[in-house]
Amino acid sequence: MHSILVATEFLSSPGAAALGEAEAHHLRDVLRARVGDEVRLLDGRGSARAARVAALSRRAAEVERLGGVLALPPPPARVTLFQCIAKPARMDWLLEKAVELGVSRIVPILSARVVARVRPGETPDRWRRILDAALCQCGGGWATGLAPAVDWPGALAQMNELGGPVFVGSLAPGAQPVGEALLARRDALRSGPVGWLVGPEGDFAPEELASALALPNAVPVTLGPNVLRVETAALCGVSATLALAL
Numbered sequence: 691m692h693s694i695l696v697a698t699e700f701l702s703s704p705g706a707a708a709l710g711e712a713e714a715h716h717l718r719d720v721l722r723a724r725v726g727d728e729v730r731l732l733d734g735r736g737s738a739r740a741a742r743v744a745a746l747s748r749r750a751a752e753v754e755r756l757g758g759v760l761a762l763p764p765p766p767a768r769v770t771l772f773q774c775i776a777k778p779a780r781m782d783w784l785l786e787k788a789v790e791l792g793v794s795r796i797v798p799i800l801s802a803r804v805v806a807r808v809r810p811g812e813t814p815d816r817w818r819r820i821l822d823a824a825l826c827q828c829g830g831g832w833a834t835g836l837a838p839a840v841d842w843p844g845a846l847a848q849m850n851e852l853g854g855p856v857f858v859g860s861l862a863p864g865a866q867p868v869g870e871a872l873l874a875r876r877d878a879l880r881s882g883p884v885g886w887l888v889g890p891e892g893d894f895a896p897e898e899l900a901s902a903l904a905l906p907n908a909v910p911v912t913l914g915p916n917v918l919r920v921e922t923a924a925l926c927g928v929s930a931t932l933a934l935a936l
Contacts, residue, residue, distance in 0.1 A: 691730050692721045693826045694741075694753075695833075698733040706744050706754040714751035716826070717743065729753065734825060734833030736762050762831025765792035767935035768883045769928055770852060772845055774799045774890035775806040776920045782820055784921040788834060789824035791928050794883075795835040799845045803892030811838045842898055849885055850905050854878055856885035857909045857931075858902050859923050865910040868927065872934045875909070879935040886931070888924040 694713055709717065717723045723743050731739045731753070738760045745752040771788055775781055775798050788796060798817075800810060808814060813836055821834050840848065849856045855875055857868070866874075878884065887902055894902070903910055913926050 693730045693732050693829045695822050695826055696731050701731050701733045701737055701739050702759055706752055709751045717751050718746055736831050738762055764832055767879045767932055768794045769931055770795040770885045772797045772885055772887040774801040775804045780921050785820045786824040787925055789821055790828045793834050797837040798839040800839055800841050801898055802895040804890045808839045810841050813838050852883050852885050854883040855909050856887055856907050857911050858887045860910040862910055865912040868911045868913050868930055871909050871911045876934055886927045891920055
């Protein structure tokens with residue numbers, strides 16, 4: 691069933707109503723829906739509702755809301771992905787898959803070896819569109835938050851304030867195997883926030899890695915003997931975390 695992201699107020703109101711321009715375009719031109727098709731309305735805040743396409747034209751769309759509002763369960767763990775910005779194609783793909791897996795929040799980082807046309811404080815519209823489209827595609831109940839891009843000191847501050855462990859992908863001596871590190875903190879995964887820090891294509895600068903590992907809540911982990919690409923490392927860590935939190 692196709693899903694459409696709408697405002698909570700639209701989701702909870704009775705009867706039939708016209709969609710906004712962006713939502714109508716998505717329904718008509720992206721999903722290729724037809725009159726009579728059933729769709730699911732999502733608000734990205736844990737609520738959903740069944741609906742039926744009542745009317746379609748070149749400029750507008752109308753849906754009839756059916757039944758009641760349903761409450762959808764949140765992801766099994768509240769994962770924040772502290773992600774050093776990758777090259778555009780890889781970053782786009784990573785954002786999409788992070789939403790599908792159920793990442794709660796993404797913090798884009800401008801570390802020393804990042805090559806990106808993003809400034810601190812920016813949240814590119816393209817990234818927001820990718821997150822919204824991914825939520826509709828997978829039918830998830832909870833939207834992934836996107837923080838403004840931060841520099842390295844800003845990233846350290848946010849990781850320090852997270853209130854839970856931050857797993858740092860690292861090949862440094864003493865790094866724990868990821869499964870061992872997660873199992874040892876399984877209760878923490880289920881009860882509070884957890885973070886993952888993943889570097890850029892050029893890896894962390896030595897001083898960056900040292901400062902990250904110096905954080906009191908940092909947990910250095912290894913994802914195996916192979917050198918993983920940025921997006922592979924991020925999704926490997928997030929997937930393992932969410933699986934063990936179930």
